[in-house]
Amino acid sequence: MVAKAKRIKPTKEQAQEFNRRLDAVIKAGHINNLYCDCDVCQALAEQAELMGYRTYSTIKRPSDKWDKRRRVYEKRHQIDAIKMANLAGQGLTSAEICEKMCRSKGYISKLAKEFDIKIFTKKRGRKPCH
Known part of the structure; x- marks a missing residue:
């Protein structure tokens, strides 16, 4: 069994450099793109590897499996929303x-x-006497 290297706490300068590169990624607007291969994102990935936050710096392309899962998830939500709208x-x-x-x-x-469906609630209180 191979022993995993213990992550060393980064120095103040390393932490500042990491935060500066993170701010540059946010300023570039790449916050939701996990698989970006631009220079700014690659620099952040290499800095994260240097500091021990990541085990590899190359960013891999996503597989089609995740796109398929997302499409199945969205389709199931749409079907459930239609059923729910009919019942509501x-x-x-x-x-x-x-x-x-x-x-x-x-x-x-x-x-x-999410789909802006109005679900009615039963009226609470006393029932009418007639």
Whole structure:
């Protein structure tokens, strides 16, 4: 078994250099691009490797597997939103929708916010006497 090298705490100058390069990446607007191969992002990756935050500095291209998972995830959410909109249109509450769709209440409320679906609530209080 190979012993893993212990990460050494960076010096103040290394931390400042790392923060400067991180600010440059943010200023360039590459915060959501994990697979960017521009000079600014590569410099940050090399600095992170130097400081022991990463084990490799080359940035790999994403595989198609992740794109496929994202598409399946979005498609499933759209299908669930359509089903939920139909059930909400029938006047069911969120608890009843959860039970019919076999999904959690948090998932239903998240979809309702994401797709702007109005779920009605049952009226509380006393029932009319006649």
